[in-house]
Amino acid sequence: MELFMRIDRRLLFAIGIAAVSAAALGYAAARIFPLSQLFNSAHATVQNTVVQSAEADADTDAKYTCPMHPDIVQDHPGTCPICGMTLVKLANGETTKHSDLVHVDIETQQRMGVRLEPAAVTDMHRVINTFATISQDESRTVSVNSKVEGWIKHWYVQGVGQTVHKGQVLYELYSPELQQRQREYLDLLTRRDAMQEKNKGMEMSGPNVAMMGSLAKERFRVRDRLLAADIPRDELELLEAGRRVQDVMPVRATQNGIVTATSAREGSYVNPMQQLLVYTDNSRVWAEVTVFPDQMSWLKNGDEIVLTSGLDNTTQLKSRINLSTLQIDAASRTAKLRLPLSNVGDAFLPGAYAKAVIKSGVHRTLSVPRDAVIRTGHGEFVVVSEGNGHFRSVPVAIGIEDENSVEIRSGLTVGASIAVNGQFLLDAASSLQAMQSRLAPNPKEAEHKADMGPAANALPISSAMPMPMSMPLRTSAHP
Incomplete structure (x- = not known):
């Protein structure tokens, strides 16, 4: 019993000494290190540990992408395997958006035949492409009618399309009426010669002078009637010299031309009411240019027009527009401009067509080559180079056009x-890239489907198995 009591006293004494020592040490530490500093140091240590852990987690979840190829996404820094650009880090929560740029390296561009030109401000003309009809010049058309009654002795015109020259004999006419006119003229010539012979060497007195004047007037009147009957002057001079009536009188062409109509033959009876033939001089013709109503406001006096022959497609003539010849056709609701053409030869014959190109006044504007514009049902586009082999399809608004250029009103x-x-190949690549962008899933939707499991990819029953709108009815009886 005494032994246990002795051990308890030793244990209590040791505990007391430990307590006193701990109190002394705590008092000394409090004097040297304040208590608030110890708590702040411990809090900072814990906070730094949490931040470092968060940064480590962020670095683990960081994504890097290419600015030109957003479909390239990596979990570590590096370069784009397509274009070699340095990858950039995506911000927290940021998703990649597909770019409308297309990258094509230099070698591929050469194989595709890509050629670049700058958009520039040039002088343009509003161009009207239309057609023209060539017609005869009515003032250059000759209609041949016999001035007296008679019969055609010889007919030298073969038919329509024959070329005739000035002075060429068209036909020979036998006419008793024309013979009588010749006799009257010869009788007047005989009376004049007799009076001159009677008064030869004598001074003309009053009555003789009056008679000579009357004979001269009558002779000129009959002579004019012979000329009006299409008797050539050389034949009339031959009549005056030979004093002999000609039974058959030739009729000659008064100008060059081409026969367009004929209605007589050898032996035909003719009179002044009958048209024998028509010939026209095609060295001067009219070009009737057709213009639609919405194009009339574009025209101005003096605008240049170029006509290309529809017969050989090579001969061209240039002229200027004169709006005073403009006529409206009420039946076809079109306008017609008449342009005189001279010395056209055989390239612009009456009845033929010609291509017409009208160029309006100069208009200075931003333009691109016609081949650069891609025309679709959704509008017009051009492919713009952004440098370093990158291309973008840009919508544009176009204006007037000419043979080589197109006006760009906006977009460039x-x-x-x-x-x-x-x-076209670049635009096709851009369209394919845009389609891939639309088909690419959203990263957040992909994560949501991954959490839901295979059921997320299953189609709804209504979409996977569409119900028919109506069931077919069997009308025949069962066998």
Whole structure:
């Protein structure tokens, strides 16, 4: 019993000494290190540990992408395997959006035949492409009618289309009426010669002078009637010299031309009411240019028009528009401009067609080559080079057009480098890339489907198995 009591006293004494020592040490530490500093240090240590852990988690979840190829996404820094650009880090929660740029390296561009030209400000003309009909010049057309009654002794015109020359004999006419006129003229010539012979060497007195004047007037009147009957002057001079009536009188062409109509033959009886033939001089013709109503406001006096022959497609004539000849056709609701053409030869014959190109006044504007514009049902586009082999399809609003250029009203700036050859392949690549962008799933939707499991990819019953709108009815009896 005494032994246990002795051990308890030793244990209590040791505990007391430990307590006193701990109190002394705590008092000394409090004097040297304040208590608030110890708590702040411990809090900072814990906070740094949490931040470092969060940064480590963020670095683990960081994504890097290519600015030109957003479909390239990696979990570590590096370069794009397509274009070699340095990958950039995506911000927290940021998703990649597909770009409308297409990258084509230099070698591929050469194989595709891509050619670039800058958009520039040029002088353009509003161009009207239309057609013209060539017609005869009515003032150059000759209609041949016999001035007296008679019969055609010889007919030298073969038919329509024959070329005749000035002074050429068209036909020979036998006419008793014309013979009588010749006799009257010869009788007047005989009376004049007899009076001159009677008064030869004598001074003309009053009655003789009056008679000579009357004979001269009658002679000139009959002579004019012979000329009006289409008797050539050389034949009339031959009549005056020979004093002999000609039974058959030739009728000659008064100008060059081409026969367009004929209605007589050898032996035909003719009179002044009958038209024998028509010939016209095609060295001067009319071009009737057709213009639609919405194009009339574009025309101005003096605008240049170029006509290309529809017969050989090579001969061209240039002229100027004169709006005073403009006529409206109420039946066809079109306008017609008449242009005189001279010395056209055989390229612009009456009845033929010609291509007409009307160029309006100069208009200075931003333009691109016609081949650079891609025309679709959704509008017009051009392919713009962004440099370093990157291309973008840009919608544009176009204006007037000419043979080589198209006006750009909006969508481009001066100096923009555009593709004028191979742009269809580039635009196709851009469209394919845009389609891939629409088909690519959203990262958040992909994570949601992954959490839901295979059921997320299953189609709803209504879409997987569409119900028919109606069931067919069997009308025949069962066998």
